[in-house]
Amino acid sequence: MSQSSPGQSSPSQFIGGKLQDSPAGRPADVLDPSTGQVVARVTLATTDDVDRAVAAATAAWPAWSKTTPAERSAVLARFARLLEERAEEIARLESRQAGKPIRLAREFDVPGTIDNVDFFSGAARNLEGRATAEYSADHTSSIRREPVGVVGSIAPWNYPLQMAAWKVLPAVAAGNTIVLKPAEITPLTTLLFAELATQAGLPDGVVNVVTGEGPTAGAALLRHPDVAMLSFTGSTRVGRTVLEAAATTAKRVHLELGGKAPFVVFDDADLDAAVHGAVAGSLINGGQDCTAPTRAIVHRSLLRDFVDGVADLYAGVRIGPTSDPATDLGPLISTAHRERVGGMVERARGYARVIGGAVPGGDLAAGSYLRPALVTDVDPASEIVRDEVFGPR
Amino acid sequence: MPFDTDDEAIELANDTVYGLAASAWTRDAYRALRATSEIRAGCVWVNDHIPIISEMPHGGMKQSGFGKDMSSYSFDEYTVVKHVMYDRTGVAAKAWHRTVFTTPGAPTAGC
Numbered sequence: 035m036s037q038s039s040p041g042q043s044s045p046s047q048f049i050g051g052k053l054q055d056s057p058a059g060r061p062a063d064v065l066d067p068s069t070g071q072v073v074a075r076v077t078l079a080t081t082d083d084v085d086r087a088v089a090a091a092t093a094a095w096p097a098w099s100k101t102t103p104a105e106r107s108a109v110l111a112r113f114a115r116l117l118e119e120r121a122e123e124i125a126r127l128e129s130r131q132a133g134k135p136i137r138l139a140r141e142f143d144v145p146g147t148i149d150n151v152d153f154f155s156g157a158a159r160n161l162e163g164r165a166t167a168e169y170s171a172d173h174t175s176s177i178r179r180e181p182v183g184v185v186g187s188i189a190p191w192n193y194p195l196q197m198a199a200w201k202v203l204p205a206v207a208a209g210n211t212i213v214l215k216p217a218e219i220t221p222l223t224t225l226l227f228a229e230l231a232t233q234a235g236l237p238d239g240v241v242n243v244v245t246g247e248g249p250t251a252g253a254a255l256l257r258h259p260d261v262a263m264l265s266f267t268g269s270t271r272v273g274r275t276v277l278e279a280a281a282t283t284a285k286r287v288h289l290e291l292g293g294k295a296p297f298v299v300f301d302d303a304d305l306d307a308a309v310h311g312a313v314a315g316s317l318i319n320g321g322q323d324c325t326a327p328t329r330a331i332v333h334r335s336l337l338r339d340f341v342d343g344v345a346d347l348y349a350g351v352r353i354g355p356t357s358d359p360a361t362d363l364g365p366l367i368s369t370a371h372r373e374r375v376g377g378m379v380e381r382a383r384g385y386a387r388v389i390g391g392a393v394p395g396g397d398l399a400a401g402s403y404l405r406p407a408l409v410t411d412v413d414p415a416s417e418i419v420r421d422e423v424f425g426p427r
Numbered sequence: 428m429p430f431d432t433d434d435e436a437i438e439l440a441n442d443t444v445y446g447l448a449a450s451a452w453t454r455d456a457y458r459a460l461r462a463t464s465e466i467r468a469g470c471v472w473v474n475d476h477i478p479i480i481s482e483m484p485h486g487g488m489k490q491s492g493f494g495k496d497m498s499s500y501s502f503d504e505y506t507v508v509k510h511v512m513y514d515r516t517g518v519a520a521k522a523w524h525r526t527v528f529t530t531p532g533a534p535t536a537g538c
Binding site: 146149150152153154157160161163168172173174175176177178179180181182185200204205207208210263265267270273286287288289290291292293294295296297298299300302303304307308311312314315318323324325326327329330331332333334337412414419420422 | 428429430431433436437439440441442443444445446447448449450451452453454455458462466468470474475476477479481482485486487490491492493494496497499501502504505506507508509510511512513514515516518521522
Protein backbone atom coordinates (compact mmCIF):
# COMPACT_ATOMS: atom_id res chain seq x y z
CA MET A 35 0.00 0.00 0.00
CA SER A 36 1.36 3.40 -0.89
CA GLN A 37 1.94 5.76 1.95
CA SER A 38 0.54 9.24 1.86
CA SER A 39 2.54 12.40 1.77
CA PRO A 40 1.91 14.67 4.75
CA GLY A 41 -1.51 16.24 4.75
CA GLN A 42 -2.84 14.00 2.01
CA SER A 43 -5.02 11.14 3.08
CA SER A 44 -4.72 7.65 1.65
CA PRO A 45 -7.93 5.77 0.81
CA SER A 46 -8.84 3.88 3.96
CA GLN A 47 -12.11 2.10 3.23
CA PHE A 48 -12.20 -1.13 1.26
CA ILE A 49 -15.73 -1.60 -0.03
CA GLY A 50 -16.99 -3.77 -2.88
CA GLY A 51 -13.46 -4.72 -3.91
CA LYS A 52 -12.20 -1.14 -4.14
CA LEU A 53 -9.97 0.91 -1.92
CA GLN A 54 -11.68 4.26 -1.52
CA ASP A 55 -12.07 7.40 0.54
CA SER A 56 -14.84 8.07 2.97
CA PRO A 57 -16.68 10.95 1.22
CA ALA A 58 -17.59 12.68 4.47
CA GLY A 59 -15.05 11.13 6.83
CA ARG A 60 -12.88 13.04 9.26
CA PRO A 61 -9.12 12.72 8.73
CA ALA A 62 -6.94 11.03 11.35
CA ASP A 63 -3.27 10.10 11.55
CA VAL A 64 -1.89 6.60 11.97
CA LEU A 65 1.20 7.11 14.13
CA ASP A 66 4.32 5.04 14.53
CA PRO A 67 4.32 4.41 18.30
CA SER A 68 8.10 4.15 18.36
CA THR A 69 8.66 7.67 17.01
CA GLY A 70 5.34 9.50 17.11
CA GLN A 71 5.70 10.14 13.37
CA VAL A 72 2.80 9.88 10.93
CA VAL A 73 2.75 6.61 8.97
CA ALA A 74 -0.38 7.47 7.00
CA ARG A 75 -3.33 9.82 7.11
CA VAL A 76 -6.69 8.07 6.91
CA THR A 77 -10.28 9.23 6.77
CA LEU A 78 -12.58 7.70 9.35
CA ALA A 79 -15.70 5.90 8.22
CA THR A 80 -19.11 7.44 8.79
CA THR A 81 -22.29 5.44 9.30
CA ASP A 82 -22.98 5.94 5.56
CA ASP A 83 -19.74 4.13 4.77
CA VAL A 84 -20.77 1.29 7.05
CA ASP A 85 -24.11 1.08 5.24
CA ARG A 86 -22.32 0.92 1.88
CA ALA A 87 -19.99 -1.80 3.15
CA VAL A 88 -22.84 -3.91 4.53
CA ALA A 89 -24.73 -3.42 1.25
CA ALA A 90 -21.66 -4.66 -0.68
CA ALA A 91 -21.35 -7.70 1.61
CA THR A 92 -25.07 -8.39 1.29
CA ALA A 93 -24.89 -8.18 -2.50
CA ALA A 94 -21.90 -10.54 -2.61
CA TRP A 95 -23.48 -13.16 -0.35
CA PRO A 96 -25.83 -15.03 -2.71
CA ALA A 97 -23.07 -15.93 -5.16
CA TRP A 98 -20.26 -16.48 -2.63
CA SER A 99 -22.40 -18.65 -0.37
CA LYS A 100 -23.10 -20.91 -3.36
CA THR A 101 -19.46 -21.42 -4.35
CA THR A 102 -18.07 -24.89 -3.85
CA PRO A 103 -15.57 -25.60 -1.10
CA ALA A 104 -12.96 -26.25 -3.79
CA GLU A 105 -13.49 -22.79 -5.28
CA ARG A 106 -13.11 -21.09 -1.92
CA SER A 107 -10.08 -23.22 -1.12
CA ALA A 108 -8.38 -22.28 -4.39
CA VAL A 109 -8.79 -18.55 -3.73
CA LEU A 110 -7.28 -18.91 -0.28
CA ALA A 111 -4.36 -20.95 -1.63
CA ARG A 112 -3.56 -18.17 -4.13
CA PHE A 113 -3.98 -15.62 -1.35
CA ALA A 114 -1.39 -17.38 0.81
CA ARG A 115 1.19 -17.27 -1.98
CA LEU A 116 0.50 -13.55 -2.59
CA LEU A 117 1.04 -12.85 1.10
CA GLU A 118 4.32 -14.75 0.93
CA GLU A 119 5.49 -12.63 -1.98
CA ARG A 120 4.69 -9.43 -0.08
CA ALA A 121 5.78 -10.70 3.37
CA GLU A 122 8.58 -8.22 3.98
CA GLU A 123 6.47 -5.21 2.99
CA ILE A 124 3.64 -6.39 5.22
CA ALA A 125 6.00 -7.00 8.15
CA ARG A 126 7.42 -3.48 7.88
CA LEU A 127 4.00 -1.86 7.67
CA GLU A 128 2.76 -3.88 10.67
CA SER A 129 5.89 -2.98 12.61
CA ARG A 130 5.46 0.73 11.90
CA GLN A 131 1.74 1.11 12.60
CA ALA A 132 1.65 -1.13 15.69
CA GLY A 133 5.10 -0.40 17.15
CA LYS A 134 6.21 -4.02 16.90
CA PRO A 135 9.89 -4.92 16.85
CA ILE A 136 10.57 -5.90 13.24
CA ARG A 137 11.82 -9.33 14.38
CA LEU A 138 8.42 -10.07 15.91
CA ALA A 139 6.54 -8.91 12.81
CA ARG A 140 8.79 -10.97 10.50
CA GLU A 141 8.95 -14.12 12.58
CA PHE A 142 5.54 -14.23 14.28
CA ASP A 143 2.82 -11.97 12.86
CA VAL A 144 3.36 -12.48 9.14
CA PRO A 145 4.27 -16.21 9.01
CA GLY A 146 1.48 -16.96 11.50
CA THR A 147 -0.99 -15.20 9.23
CA ILE A 148 0.18 -17.04 6.11
CA ASP A 149 -0.07 -20.36 7.94
CA ASN A 150 -3.63 -19.46 8.91
CA VAL A 151 -4.55 -18.77 5.31
CA ASP A 152 -3.07 -22.12 4.25
CA PHE A 153 -4.92 -23.90 7.07
CA PHE A 154 -8.29 -22.45 6.08
CA SER A 155 -7.62 -23.21 2.42
CA GLY A 156 -7.50 -26.87 3.44
CA ALA A 157 -10.21 -26.66 6.09
CA ALA A 158 -12.66 -25.11 3.60
CA ARG A 159 -12.90 -28.53 1.96
CA ASN A 160 -13.59 -30.37 5.19
CA LEU A 161 -16.90 -28.88 6.24
CA GLU A 162 -19.11 -31.87 6.83
CA GLY A 163 -22.44 -32.65 8.36
CA ARG A 164 -23.47 -36.01 9.74
CA ALA A 165 -24.22 -38.76 7.27
CA THR A 166 -27.66 -38.84 5.72
CA ALA A 167 -29.71 -41.61 7.33
CA GLU A 168 -33.16 -42.84 8.37
CA TYR A 169 -33.62 -41.87 12.00
CA SER A 170 -37.37 -42.42 11.65
CA ALA A 171 -38.73 -45.28 9.55
CA ASP A 172 -40.64 -42.90 7.28
CA HIS A 173 -38.01 -40.23 6.72
CA THR A 174 -34.53 -39.55 5.56
CA SER A 175 -32.69 -36.83 7.46
CA SER A 176 -29.56 -35.01 6.51
CA ILE A 177 -27.55 -32.10 7.84
CA ARG A 178 -26.60 -29.09 5.80
CA ARG A 179 -23.90 -26.82 7.16
CA GLU A 180 -24.52 -23.36 5.76
CA PRO A 181 -22.90 -19.95 6.08
CA VAL A 182 -24.56 -17.53 8.49
CA GLY A 183 -24.74 -14.50 6.19
CA VAL A 184 -23.05 -11.12 6.53
CA VAL A 185 -20.63 -11.09 9.45
CA GLY A 186 -19.78 -7.82 11.21
CA SER A 187 -16.38 -8.06 12.89
CA ILE A 188 -14.41 -5.72 15.08
CA ALA A 189 -10.71 -6.38 15.62
CA PRO A 190 -8.21 -4.90 18.09
CA TRP A 191 -4.90 -3.06 17.60
CA ASN A 192 -2.55 -5.51 19.30
CA TYR A 193 -2.13 -7.97 16.41
CA PRO A 194 -3.85 -6.11 13.54
CA LEU A 195 -2.84 -8.46 10.74
CA GLN A 196 -3.39 -11.70 12.63
CA MET A 197 -6.73 -10.50 13.96
CA ALA A 198 -7.82 -9.61 10.42
CA ALA A 199 -6.88 -13.16 9.42
CA TRP A 200 -8.70 -14.74 12.36
CA LYS A 201 -11.86 -12.78 11.55
CA VAL A 202 -11.85 -13.04 7.76
CA LEU A 203 -10.61 -16.58 7.09
CA PRO A 204 -13.13 -18.85 8.83
CA ALA A 205 -15.92 -16.51 7.75
CA VAL A 206 -15.13 -16.58 4.02
CA ALA A 207 -13.90 -20.20 4.00
CA ALA A 208 -17.38 -21.18 5.19
CA GLY A 209 -19.10 -19.02 2.55
CA ASN A 210 -19.97 -15.90 4.54
CA THR A 211 -19.23 -12.34 3.55
CA ILE A 212 -17.77 -9.89 6.02
CA VAL A 213 -17.44 -6.25 7.02
CA LEU A 214 -14.42 -5.88 9.27
CA LYS A 215 -13.64 -2.81 11.32
CA PRO A 216 -9.99 -2.73 12.37
CA ALA A 217 -8.88 -0.38 15.13
CA GLU A 218 -8.70 3.09 13.59
CA ILE A 219 -5.12 3.45 14.87
CA THR A 220 -3.87 0.30 13.07
CA PRO A 221 -5.89 -0.20 9.84
CA LEU A 222 -3.09 -0.34 7.27
CA THR A 223 -2.25 -4.05 7.14
CA THR A 224 -5.95 -4.97 7.31
CA LEU A 225 -6.59 -2.86 4.20
CA LEU A 226 -3.64 -4.48 2.44
CA PHE A 227 -4.86 -7.92 3.53
CA ALA A 228 -8.28 -7.27 1.97
CA GLU A 229 -6.71 -5.87 -1.21
CA LEU A 230 -4.48 -8.92 -1.64
CA ALA A 231 -7.37 -11.31 -0.94
CA THR A 232 -9.29 -9.60 -3.74
CA GLN A 233 -6.26 -9.80 -6.05
CA ALA A 234 -6.13 -13.52 -5.28
CA GLY A 235 -9.63 -13.88 -6.66
CA LEU A 236 -11.99 -13.22 -3.79
CA PRO A 237 -15.04 -11.64 -5.45
CA ASP A 238 -15.78 -7.97 -4.80
CA GLY A 239 -17.79 -7.41 -1.64
CA VAL A 240 -16.87 -10.69 0.07
CA VAL A 241 -14.39 -8.85 2.31
CA ASN A 242 -14.95 -5.20 3.18
CA VAL A 243 -12.97 -3.06 5.60
CA VAL A 244 -14.27 0.07 7.28
CA THR A 245 -11.64 2.14 9.05
CA GLY A 246 -13.45 4.01 11.75
CA GLU A 247 -14.03 4.56 15.42
CA GLY A 248 -15.96 2.29 17.78
CA PRO A 249 -18.69 4.68 18.95
CA THR A 250 -19.66 5.65 15.37
CA ALA A 251 -18.67 3.12 12.69
CA GLY A 252 -18.41 0.24 15.16
CA ALA A 253 -21.80 0.93 16.73
CA ALA A 254 -23.44 1.22 13.29
CA LEU A 255 -21.96 -2.12 12.22
CA LEU A 256 -23.00 -3.89 15.43
CA ARG A 257 -26.61 -2.72 15.11
CA HIS A 258 -27.00 -3.04 11.36
CA PRO A 259 -30.16 -5.08 10.62
CA ASP A 260 -28.54 -6.85 7.64
CA VAL A 261 -25.64 -8.15 9.74
CA ALA A 262 -26.40 -11.70 10.91
CA MET A 263 -23.43 -12.32 13.16
CA LEU A 264 -21.05 -10.26 15.28
CA SER A 265 -17.50 -11.28 16.00
CA PHE A 266 -15.53 -9.15 18.41
CA THR A 267 -12.04 -9.37 19.88
CA GLY A 268 -11.25 -6.83 22.57
CA SER A 269 -12.04 -5.87 26.13
CA THR A 270 -14.71 -7.51 28.27
CA ARG A 271 -16.24 -4.06 28.84
CA VAL A 272 -16.85 -3.49 25.11
CA GLY A 273 -17.84 -7.15 24.74
CA ARG A 274 -20.88 -6.43 26.91
CA THR A 275 -21.98 -3.66 24.55
CA VAL A 276 -21.60 -6.10 21.63
CA LEU A 277 -24.00 -8.47 23.39
CA GLU A 278 -26.48 -5.63 23.89
CA ALA A 279 -26.24 -4.68 20.21
CA ALA A 280 -26.74 -8.30 19.19
CA ALA A 281 -30.07 -8.33 20.96
CA THR A 282 -31.49 -5.84 18.42
CA THR A 283 -32.02 -8.48 15.73
CA ALA A 284 -30.98 -11.66 17.59
CA LYS A 285 -27.55 -11.82 15.97
CA ARG A 286 -25.17 -14.66 16.58
CA VAL A 287 -22.21 -13.54 18.72
CA HIS A 288 -18.60 -14.65 19.00
CA LEU A 289 -16.53 -12.91 21.67
CA GLU A 290 -12.83 -13.14 22.42
CA LEU A 291 -12.36 -10.87 25.39
CA GLY A 292 -9.82 -10.05 28.05
CA GLY A 293 -7.58 -12.36 29.98
CA LYS A 294 -5.57 -12.49 33.15
CA ALA A 295 -3.66 -15.69 32.65
CA PRO A 296 -2.31 -17.50 35.68
CA PHE A 297 1.20 -18.91 35.47
CA VAL A 298 1.45 -21.67 38.07
CA VAL A 299 4.92 -22.84 39.09
CA PHE A 300 4.92 -25.98 41.25
CA ASP A 301 7.86 -26.80 43.51
CA ASP A 302 9.16 -29.52 41.17
CA ALA A 303 9.24 -27.22 38.12
CA ASP A 304 12.33 -26.53 36.02
CA LEU A 305 12.89 -23.05 37.45
CA ASP A 306 15.07 -21.83 34.60
CA ALA A 307 12.44 -22.86 32.04
CA ALA A 308 9.71 -21.19 34.08
CA VAL A 309 11.67 -17.94 34.41
CA HIS A 310 12.40 -17.79 30.68
CA GLY A 311 8.78 -18.68 29.90
CA ALA A 312 7.46 -15.96 32.19
CA VAL A 313 9.69 -13.29 30.69
CA ALA A 314 9.09 -14.26 27.06
CA GLY A 315 5.36 -14.68 27.63
CA SER A 316 4.89 -11.41 29.47
CA LEU A 317 6.97 -9.29 27.09
CA ILE A 318 5.98 -10.62 23.67
CA ASN A 319 4.22 -7.81 21.82
CA GLY A 320 5.02 -5.51 24.73
CA GLY A 321 2.67 -7.49 26.97
CA GLN A 322 -0.25 -6.41 24.77
CA ASP A 323 -1.53 -9.93 24.42
CA CYS A 324 -4.75 -11.29 25.88
CA THR A 325 -3.06 -14.60 26.84
CA ALA A 326 0.01 -12.99 28.43
CA PRO A 327 0.94 -14.57 31.76
CA THR A 328 0.12 -11.80 34.22
CA ARG A 329 -0.37 -13.62 37.49
CA ALA A 330 2.66 -15.66 38.55
CA ILE A 331 1.52 -18.13 41.20
CA VAL A 332 4.72 -19.68 42.53
CA HIS A 333 5.38 -22.26 45.24
CA ARG A 334 6.74 -20.47 48.29
CA SER A 335 10.01 -22.44 48.17
CA LEU A 336 10.79 -21.09 44.65
CA LEU A 337 9.33 -17.60 44.89
CA ARG A 338 12.50 -15.67 45.75
CA ASP A 339 14.58 -17.37 43.05
CA PHE A 340 11.77 -16.91 40.52
CA VAL A 341 11.47 -13.17 41.25
CA ASP A 342 15.26 -12.71 41.09
CA GLY A 343 15.45 -14.65 37.83
CA VAL A 344 12.65 -12.68 36.16
CA ALA A 345 14.09 -9.36 37.38
CA ASP A 346 17.50 -10.32 35.97
CA LEU A 347 16.13 -11.20 32.54
CA TYR A 348 13.86 -8.11 32.50
CA ALA A 349 16.93 -5.95 33.18
CA GLY A 350 18.72 -7.47 30.17
CA VAL A 351 15.90 -7.00 27.65
CA ARG A 352 16.90 -4.70 24.77
CA ILE A 353 14.35 -1.94 24.49
CA GLY A 354 14.89 0.04 21.31
CA PRO A 355 13.82 1.18 17.85
CA THR A 356 11.32 -1.17 16.24
CA SER A 357 13.23 -1.15 12.93
CA ASP A 358 16.32 -2.66 14.60
CA PRO A 359 16.33 -6.46 14.31
CA ALA A 360 18.19 -6.61 17.65
CA THR A 361 15.33 -4.94 19.56
CA ASP A 362 13.50 -7.24 22.00
CA LEU A 363 10.90 -4.83 23.33
CA GLY A 364 9.19 -2.01 21.45
CA PRO A 365 6.84 0.73 22.65
CA LEU A 366 3.26 0.42 23.80
CA ILE A 367 0.63 1.16 21.17
CA SER A 368 0.16 4.84 22.10
CA THR A 369 1.08 7.43 24.66
CA ALA A 370 -2.49 7.27 25.97
CA HIS A 371 -2.12 3.53 26.56
CA ARG A 372 1.27 4.05 28.18
CA GLU A 373 -0.33 6.55 30.58
CA ARG A 374 -2.93 3.94 31.46
CA VAL A 375 -0.40 1.12 32.02
CA GLY A 376 2.04 3.48 33.73
CA GLY A 377 -0.76 4.66 36.02
CA MET A 378 -1.52 1.11 37.12
CA VAL A 379 2.18 0.48 37.78
CA GLU A 380 2.53 3.76 39.72
CA ARG A 381 -0.52 2.94 41.85
CA ALA A 382 0.99 -0.50 42.51
CA ARG A 383 4.05 1.19 44.02
CA GLY A 384 1.72 2.28 46.80
CA TYR A 385 0.69 -1.25 47.83
CA ALA A 386 3.37 -3.62 46.47
CA ARG A 387 7.04 -3.88 45.56
CA VAL A 388 7.66 -2.76 41.97
CA ILE A 389 10.94 -3.41 40.15
CA GLY A 390 11.37 -1.36 36.95
CA GLY A 391 8.49 0.26 35.07
CA ALA A 392 10.22 3.56 34.20
CA VAL A 393 9.65 5.66 31.10
CA PRO A 394 12.93 5.67 29.14
CA GLY A 395 14.42 8.95 27.96
CA GLY A 396 17.02 9.78 25.33
CA ASP A 397 16.35 8.53 21.81
CA LEU A 398 13.27 6.64 22.96
CA ALA A 399 11.52 9.65 24.52
CA ALA A 400 9.56 10.39 21.31
CA GLY A 401 7.95 6.94 21.41
CA SER A 402 5.45 5.49 23.88
CA TYR A 403 7.99 3.25 25.58
CA LEU A 404 7.79 1.79 29.08
CA ARG A 405 10.35 -0.45 30.72
CA PRO A 406 9.08 -3.82 32.01
CA ALA A 407 7.72 -3.77 35.54
CA LEU A 408 7.80 -6.69 37.95
CA VAL A 409 5.24 -6.32 40.72
CA THR A 410 5.69 -8.54 43.78
CA ASP A 411 4.29 -8.82 47.31
CA VAL A 412 0.80 -8.22 45.98
CA ASP A 413 -2.56 -8.84 47.55
CA PRO A 414 -4.72 -11.11 45.37
CA ALA A 415 -7.48 -8.47 45.57
CA SER A 416 -5.36 -5.58 44.25
CA GLU A 417 -5.94 -3.82 40.94
CA ILE A 418 -2.78 -5.14 39.27
CA VAL A 419 -3.86 -8.73 40.02
CA ARG A 420 -7.55 -8.32 39.13
CA ASP A 421 -7.62 -6.11 36.03
CA GLU A 422 -6.20 -6.58 32.56
CA VAL A 423 -3.13 -4.33 32.16
CA PHE A 424 -1.99 -5.02 28.55
CA GLY A 425 1.57 -3.84 29.18
CA PRO A 426 5.03 -5.23 29.85
CA ARG A 427 5.03 -6.65 33.34
CA MET B 428 2.00 -14.66 44.58
CA PRO B 429 3.14 -17.55 46.78
CA PHE B 430 1.26 -20.78 47.50
CA ASP B 431 1.95 -23.72 49.79
CA THR B 432 -0.36 -26.50 48.60
CA ASP B 433 -1.59 -27.63 45.19
CA ASP B 434 -5.16 -26.87 46.26
CA GLU B 435 -4.17 -23.31 46.96
CA ALA B 436 -2.39 -23.01 43.60
CA ILE B 437 -5.47 -24.10 41.66
CA GLU B 438 -7.70 -21.84 43.75
CA LEU B 439 -5.49 -18.81 43.07
CA ALA B 440 -5.29 -19.68 39.37
CA ASN B 441 -9.09 -19.69 39.15
CA ASP B 442 -9.53 -16.58 41.30
CA THR B 443 -10.37 -14.31 38.36
CA VAL B 444 -13.39 -13.37 36.29
CA TYR B 445 -11.34 -14.21 33.18
CA GLY B 446 -10.68 -17.63 31.67
CA LEU B 447 -8.70 -17.27 28.46
CA ALA B 448 -5.38 -18.99 29.07
CA ALA B 449 -3.16 -20.43 31.80
CA SER B 450 0.01 -22.42 32.25
CA ALA B 451 1.26 -24.99 34.74
CA TRP B 452 4.96 -25.56 35.27
CA THR B 453 5.79 -28.97 36.72
CA ARG B 454 7.62 -32.22 35.95
CA ASP B 455 5.01 -34.26 37.81
CA ALA B 456 2.49 -35.86 35.42
CA TYR B 457 -0.23 -36.03 38.07
CA ARG B 458 0.05 -32.35 38.94
CA ALA B 459 -0.05 -31.49 35.23
CA LEU B 460 -3.15 -33.63 34.77
CA ARG B 461 -4.87 -31.99 37.71
CA ALA B 462 -3.95 -28.44 36.65
CA THR B 463 -5.07 -28.96 33.04
CA SER B 464 -8.42 -30.36 34.11
CA GLU B 465 -9.20 -27.98 36.99
CA ILE B 466 -8.03 -24.61 35.73
CA ARG B 467 -10.96 -22.93 33.98
CA ALA B 468 -9.41 -21.43 30.85
CA GLY B 469 -9.73 -21.92 27.11
CA CYS B 470 -6.12 -23.09 26.87
CA VAL B 471 -3.82 -24.57 29.51
CA TRP B 472 -0.19 -24.98 28.54
CA VAL B 473 2.15 -27.33 30.40
CA ASN B 474 5.74 -26.07 30.66
CA ASP B 475 5.16 -23.38 28.07
CA HIS B 476 3.00 -20.27 27.67
CA ILE B 477 1.95 -18.33 24.50
CA PRO B 478 2.35 -20.58 21.42
CA ILE B 479 -0.74 -20.93 19.25
CA ILE B 480 -1.23 -23.06 16.16
CA SER B 481 -3.68 -22.87 13.28
CA GLU B 482 -5.05 -26.38 13.89
CA MET B 483 -6.05 -25.73 17.51
CA PRO B 484 -8.84 -23.51 18.85
CA HIS B 485 -8.29 -20.22 20.63
CA GLY B 486 -11.00 -18.74 22.82
CA GLY B 487 -12.04 -18.31 26.40
CA MET B 488 -14.36 -19.27 29.21
CA LYS B 489 -16.06 -17.11 31.85
CA GLN B 490 -15.81 -13.37 31.10
CA SER B 491 -13.13 -13.98 28.47
CA GLY B 492 -16.01 -14.67 26.09
CA PHE B 493 -17.18 -17.61 24.04
CA GLY B 494 -16.60 -19.13 20.64
CA LYS B 495 -13.35 -20.20 19.04
CA ASP B 496 -10.92 -18.61 16.61
CA MET B 497 -8.72 -20.69 14.30
CA SER B 498 -9.02 -24.49 13.87
CA SER B 499 -12.01 -26.34 12.47
CA TYR B 500 -13.88 -25.40 15.68
CA SER B 501 -14.14 -21.85 14.33
CA PHE B 502 -16.56 -23.17 11.71
CA ASP B 503 -19.04 -23.81 14.53
CA GLU B 504 -19.20 -20.02 14.91
CA TYR B 505 -19.39 -19.18 11.23
CA THR B 506 -21.89 -21.80 10.07
CA VAL B 507 -25.43 -22.72 10.94
CA VAL B 508 -26.53 -26.33 11.04
CA LYS B 509 -29.74 -27.10 9.22
CA HIS B 510 -31.83 -30.25 9.47
CA VAL B 511 -33.30 -31.37 6.15
CA MET B 512 -35.99 -34.07 6.49
CA TYR B 513 -37.49 -35.98 3.55
CA ASP B 514 -40.64 -38.07 3.74
CA ARG B 515 -39.83 -41.40 2.17
CA THR B 516 -43.33 -43.01 2.12
CA GLY B 517 -45.21 -40.94 -0.47
CA VAL B 518 -48.31 -41.36 1.71
CA ALA B 519 -50.79 -38.45 1.91
CA ALA B 520 -52.22 -39.31 5.32
CA LYS B 521 -49.34 -39.94 7.64
CA ALA B 522 -49.77 -42.11 10.69
CA TRP B 523 -49.10 -39.20 13.00
CA HIS B 524 -52.03 -37.23 11.45
CA ARG B 525 -54.36 -39.20 13.73
CA THR B 526 -53.42 -36.70 16.39
CA VAL B 527 -55.20 -34.04 14.29
CA PHE B 528 -57.68 -35.69 11.92
CA THR B 529 -60.17 -37.42 14.23
CA THR B 530 -63.31 -37.07 12.06
CA PRO B 531 -64.57 -39.70 9.59
CA GLY B 532 -63.72 -38.77 6.03
CA ALA B 533 -60.23 -37.69 6.88
CA PRO B 534 -57.68 -38.66 4.26
CA THR B 535 -56.76 -42.31 4.31
CA ALA B 536 -53.58 -44.03 3.43
CA GLY B 537 -52.63 -44.40 -0.20
CA CYS B 538 -51.58 -42.19 -3.05
